[in-house]
Amino acid sequence: xxxxxxxxxxxxLSPGERATLSCRASQSVSRGYLAWYQQEPGQAPRLLIxxxxxxxxxxxxxxxxxxxxxxxxLTISRLEPEDFAVYYCQQYGSSPGTFGQGTxxxxx
Amino acid sequence: xxxxxxxxxxxxxxxxxxSLTCAVSGYSISSGYFWGWIRQPPGKGLEWIGSIYxxxxxxxNPSLKSRVTMSVDTSKxxxxxxxxxxxxxxxxxxxxxxxxxxxxxxxxxGQGTLVTVSS
Numbered sequence: 001x002x003x004x005x006x007x008x009x010x011x012x013l014s015p016g017e018r019a020t021l022s023c024r025a026s027q028s029v030s031r032g033y034l035a036w037y038q039q040e041p042g043q044a045p046r047l048l049i050x051x052x053x054x055x056x057x058x059x060x061x062x063x064x065x066x067x068x069x070x071x072x073x074l075t076i077s078r079l080e081p082e083d084f085a086v087y088y089c090q091q092y093g094s095s096p097g098t099f100g101q102g103t104x105x106x107x108x
Numbered sequence: 109x110x111x112x113x114x115x116x117x118x119x120x121x122x123x124x125x126x127s128l129t130c131a132v133s134g135y136s137i138s139s140g141y142f143w144g145w146i147r148q149p150p151g152k153g154l155e156w157i158g159s160i161y162x163x164x165x166x167x168x169n170p171s172l173k174s175r176v177t178m179s180v181d182t183s184k185x186x187x188x189x190x191x192x193x194x195x196x197x198x199x200x201x202x203x204x205x206x207x208x209x210x211x212x213x214x215x216x217x218g219q220g221t222l223v224t225v226s227s
Contacts, residue, residue, distance in 0.1 A: 067137075097213070
């Protein structure tokens with residue numbers, strides 16, 4: 001199965017700053033089938049990005065995804081207070097679909 | 109807007125069977141779509157358990173395949189998960205979710221239900 005490694009483990013930033021989160025796969029993700037989710041404490045994950053770069057319905061345009069092959073990035077252009085959360089990547093190009101271990105974006 | 113709600117016992121004894129149901133509202137299961145289960149041990153990451161498609165075809169994580177059964181009840185607009193021979197390692201928050209394309213990514217999630225395996 002494909003192992004996804006997210007970095008950094010924790011990102012300490014201030015509101016208004018830019019966040020760049022990385023997701024690296026142990027082998028190429030077929031057809032760019034990579035998704036990003038946001039999870040706030042005690043809440044279910046929320047789909048942000050699918051197909052590496054397509055925003056899900058209702059997701060603000062400050063969230064953007066990019067990448068292909070084994071290297072993918074989630075960028076939050078200007079952090080809002082509600083963006084401080086844990087972010088997971090998931091590949092669904094090969095079965096079984098697998099998730100990264102998460103990156104926590106915390107307030108500096 | 110599809111809404112999902114998990115239900116089932118919060119405590120299961122080791123070696124017994126975990127059974128959960130996901131009630132779907134705002135959408136008729138018989139109309140199509142795809143449905144999945146994902147779990148998250150406390151303080152840990154996410155694990156895809158499996159998916160079921162409106163025609164009843166299932167697709168399970170190989171690591172759990174020997175113990176998992178999923179089913180759909182279109183008359184009640186709900187789908188279910190059974191996990192047999194549970195151990196403490198199966199303690200987790202279990203989420204049901206919708207898969208918009210059958211590709212195993214998930215765009216709507218239930219709130220999750222915590223299941224603890226303990227005697």
